[in-house]
Amino acid sequence: MHTNSVEDRVVELIVKQLKVKMPGASSSNFDASIDLIDGLGIDSIDMAAIALRIQDEFGIEVREEDYEGFKSVRAIAEFVRNRGEVPQAVGA
């Protein structure tokens, strides 16, 4: 059972992907409301890597055309919930 919410897990994956380019980024200081593309400037290849990590973490299918819609942590979390069964956070 995962103890974190889907949003928290998505943030962790994004931070993991960006740690090489943004060494100061961490789950605790990541602004989950930021626009990932226009606000954070995430590159299409980084986004592809995030999509791969989402697929692996949540065991869901992500297609290439899906991740153009990954504009925010909330959008990704909604995608994950809509795409498949997601273990709920403890206490949720």
Next chain:
Amino acid sequence: MSSHEQLVALRAPNSPKKPNILPPVERTWKFDDLLRDDLVRERWEKVQRFFFLRESTYDLTNVCNLDCDGCFYFQGDKQFTKNTSDPEAWRALMREEKKRGINFVVLAGAEASLVPEIIEACYSEVQLGVVATNGIKKIAEELAYRIHVSVWGNDESSAKTRLGKGLLPKQIKNYAGDSRAVFIYTFTRHNIAEAPAVIEELAKNDCRSTFSMFSAPVGYTGTLRHDAESLAAVRATTLDLLERFPKHVLFSHYNAVAHTHEKSMYELFSCPYPRVNKQANLGIGKTFRGYRTDLSWNMDASCCVPDIDCADCRHHASGTAIVASKLFRHATDPDTFAAWLDYVDVYLAHFVHGYEKSPNLCNKPVAPPGFKLMEG
């Protein structure tokens, strides 16, 4: 309709295509598992630092000092736009480009070196980029862009296809040992056997090189277009040259596969450029523009090689975005991922001045995801 308008209509680019629907690929490895190998992870982190590049292309002048068969610039209507000769206008454009996130400029056609004051104006605002040139006129050393010097065979072939005499000695004289320069040898159907001698000569003069494929402009009816036999010959030749000149040839096995496959890169990988991919919310399809000499741009022609026939696209510059953007399809298994990393490493080394290529990770041919290694 005026005669000029008729000519424009006749030479207009083909109808923009839609993104190609690619066959599905099966992932057998998790992404983090692909990164467990130390060399692979280091290479991934090395290339990942450059995922901030946002490029657009700019035709600086409609003047050239050569007349090449199959030239992309003198196809379509972009050749008829008026020149913008005021460097301040270019400087202002670059400032506007930076505001919309562009940090890498590709300065091209017709012959950029003929307008050094415009290159200087661009460099004063954006210091990352490439100048595409025929190398006859040297670009000032203080302009630290990557410089792509075009080579189309030996001097005899160049005299026939480019109407220029004694090109290679002039090019070498201007750029021997110049860390900015990468010589781009374009294979046509007729100059394959000449490549080893040319690449050897370049290596002797400490000139680095990579390879491109003649890719027909729309409506091209000349004899340079490749066929299955010439594609196979180029593949063998490039791999031989990579082995013989590893320090001076920027290439990989996967470059050879991607650029000499019987299917074009559009067929193998689709295409992220706006000319094809108009609805993009992300990546090069969202931000890329191809500016003409009058500083206008047109989404239907916004492609790194605007008048190329997508069905024949094997151009080196196209591949840098087309293949590099396809991480998702290549992160399937260790060999395919390593082949993709090699391709991106080659791309960065031949486009970013100061980026040094590492030894290739995958020294065997790997099939493009969803396709066979060779057709037939």
